[in-house]
Amino acid sequence: MSGQTIRWAMAFAATTALSGSLLLSASKAPAPVEIERVATRDSASVSDVELELILNKIREGDLLSQKGDGVGAKHAWEGARRLGEGLWPIHEGLGDSYARAKLYGDALREYQLAASIVPEKVAPMRSTIAAKRAGVLAASSRPLEAIQAYLDLNQPERFVGRIAALATDSEPAAELVERHAEIYDARLFKLAAGLQSKLGHKAEAAESLGKFAIRVAPWDENAVRAAVATLREARRFDTAVEVCRAWVRAVPQSAAGYQLMGEVLWDAGREREAMIAYSSMVDVKPGDAATYRLLGEIYQLRNRPNEAMAQFERGLKVSPQDQGLRLRIAEVCQARLPKLKADGKHEEVRATRQKLAELGVLEAGLFDIKVLMTWDVKSDVDMDVLEPDGTLINHAGRNSKFGGMYYTDNTQGLGPETYTLAKAPSGKWRIGAHLHSGAKSTVKFVVILFEDTPKEVRFEETVVLEKNGNDPTFVRDIVIP
16 A cells, blocks of 8 residues: 555545444535636645644544634634645535534535545545535435435445435435436336335336336346236236337246236236237247146136137147146136037037047046946955957056046945947957955946947946955847947
8 A cells, every 4th residue: 555545545434433324314405506617636745744734633623623712613624724725535524524513504505515626546536525415415315316316326336225225205205216217217117116115106117117117127037027916916017018028028038928918908008909919928848748738728718718718729739748837728628518509519419528538537537348346245246358359447456548548446435437439449358346355245337338329328237245355247149330
């Protein structure tokens, strides 16, 4: 550290040694201060003896002020000023001393003068001095001027707390922050939203939060969703849509952004635009089964079953094993059935039930072969179906090459257990059961072939099982020509 730097560091220490910080108590507001013109002096021209004399004068002023001798303090400070005029650190130090003594007008004058003569090589000190000046304005009950001074520093991350404290319940202050955010620093829109909210201006607060999301953090999902939520509540739908558009521009692969945009447009009564926004989800994530499913669920919610079915089927084509998609398709099919039946559309009813059969929906599905088995006591009876290729389908082996499906291994109740086959090729099926464990049981089979067609056949079979074991007892052969 150079000798000159050490000397000026001592000067700063001298002006702050008697007090830790500016006092923020109120007093009579001083009149506006005009910047005085002085000849700037180079700090390197000040000798050690002259520096010590100036510092002693500042210390003397602080001590006299603490003792209540305002006249003496003023005389000492004026002496320091005469000796140090044109040296920016001396004017800053005098500003600190005047502020501690609550001589706010004098403090503001010295800070303004100091800031005006700070050389370029230490330009950051202007911000430090400006922050002190803002603090004095706040302490002297000039909140709007103080807020403007803090805003002019363009460091909201440092001073947002002070601005918020000064702006509480003040409409002019909220307007000041909003205007500065609009012109200079969009980060302040978040503060403006908070101030407007405290004033009870929900719509204005929502608009400010929307501007923050659009201009500062369009990529931040949390910020976007918070802004959109408040805008929807305030029914500011146009701005909410703009927030969503900013999100999808910033994050083009975000299907969630288009979903949110669709919800906002739907709320606004712009249903056609909403459906376009929703459909964009699969454009940004083509071939994604989860997105097809999500879009289908949205169509379901919006009472558009045909569009929902189309999306679910696209998803199932991409991911054939997705049971969630199968369930959604089944839901749409089942929801269609009552109206189709009421309208007398028998062929469509049949086609829908066949589709449900392919999806394994027992109650509504239409199967070429359906077998239901129940029994009369609480024992463990198991159904057995021997398929044409010799595969035995039961609770222990459910893998059918023909598409046969075995449902529910009921081990303690009275059934049912069920076997279905949506499309039956030619061949012979043998239907039976075995008593895995438990008491003697009378077992009943209901067999339905080609339900709801001219070829429909129904019959029942009964068998008594007494001996526990795994060997099936067959009671009926079904031959499909």
